[in-house]
Amino acid sequence: MTQPALRLAGVSRRFGALQAVRDVSFDVMPGERRAVLGPNGAGKTTLFNTICGDYPPTAGSIALFGEDITGLRPHRRTRMGIGRTYQTSLLFNGLTVLDNLFIAVRGLRPNRFSFLRPARGDAGLAKARELAERMRLSHLLGTEVLNLSHGQRRQLEVGMALAGDPRLLMLDEPAAGLSPGDRPELLRLLRELPRTLTLVLIEHDMDIALPAADIVTVMKDGEVVVEATPDRIAQDPVVQAIYLGGGH
Numbered sequence: 005m006t007q008p009a010l011r012l013a014g015v016s017r018r019f020g021a022l023q024a025v026r027d028v029s030f031d032v033m034p035g036e037r038r039a040v041l042g043p044n045g046a047g048k049t050t051l052f053n054t055i056c057g058d059y060p061p062t063a064g065s066i067a068l069f070g071e072d073i074t075g076l077r078p079h080r081r082t083r084m085g086i087g088r089t090y091q092t093s094l095l096f097n098g099l100t101v102l103d104n105l106f107i108a109v110r111g112l113r114p115n116r117f118s119f120l121r122p123a124r125g126d127a128g129l130a131k132a133r134e135l136a137e138r139m140r141l142s143h144l145l146g147t148e149v150l151n152l153s154h155g156q157r158r159q160l161e162v163g164m165a166l167a168g169d170p171r172l173l174m175l176d177e178p179a180a181g182l183s184p185g186d187r188p189e190l191l192r193l194l195r196e197l198p199r200t201l202t203l204v205l206i207e208h209d210m211d212i213a214l215p216a217a218d219i220v221t222v223m224k225d226g227e228v229v230v231e232a233t234p235d236r237i238a239q240d241p242v243v244q245a246i247y248l249g250g251g252h
């Protein structure tokens with residue numbers, strides 16, 4: 005039987021008296037695109053952070069390809085194959101696209117704190133260029149990040165999350181703040197990611213979550229309320245009540 009890429013079993017997270025995530029269980033199979041959708045305060049980001057290791061769950065367990073990672077710190081999870089983006093951008097604004105990608109590639113190497121100008125022919129540099137190509141940023145290699153559009157910054161963030169060749173890519177609201185014009189490009193990039201990669205996408209917006217996902221998990225008040233394919237989600241009465249009934 006195929007091992008799930010990610011298994012959440014009864015995951016809960018409390019902040020004092022507030023139960024931000026309550027008894028969440030689901031499996032994400034290798035290569036799957038899973039969107040976790042829900043209104044503000046549903047617990048999506050908290051769930052994301054328990055998977056990435058920022059906050060350990062207060063109950064339940066998390067397994068990555070069959071290995072229990074519940075108590076591991078974020079950097080150990082990175083080494084085990086979780087790549088992620090952050091809600092707050094971690095890009096180096098004064099550096100170029102290529103430098104940012106090079107740093108991300110080098111960040112996973114033993115000499116990670118010695119950022120030196122890459123020498124021509126450096127394998128890390130080749131990898132950084134390849135990531136830029138995958139993210140359709142090759143024409144902007146020498147552009148400083150502060151001159152990128154919002155959408156291009158998002159593309160770069162996804163590229164940096166891919167630098168360590170993750171098996172599971174976790175994206176936290178990748179389309180947040182993007183203009184309508186920037187969204188199709190981001191969706192295209194997400195759809196082009198190879199199926200060797202498993203993708204979990206936390207998303208507030210149905211217009212991004214549904215086209216990007218194979219299966220959508222809808223949360224509200226810390227709990228999973230619906231899990232279904234995108235075509236069913238849009239029609240689901242519970243989801244309609246959340247999104248049209250003032251819960252959004």
Ligand SMILES: Nc1ncnc2c1ncn2[C@@H]1O[C@H](COP(=O)(O)OP(=O)(O)OP(=O)(O)O)[C@@H](O)[C@H]1O
Pocket residue numbers: 019022023024042043044045046047048049050051208
């Ligand atoms: N570090 C924290 N300390 C205390 N309460 C928190 C913390 N992080 C989140 N919460 C609370 O947990 C609940 C769930 O928040 P969370 O950010 O996970 O929801 P969300 O679905 O990601 O919402 P949004 O779409 O607005 O980001 C909210 O009531 C929030 O105020």
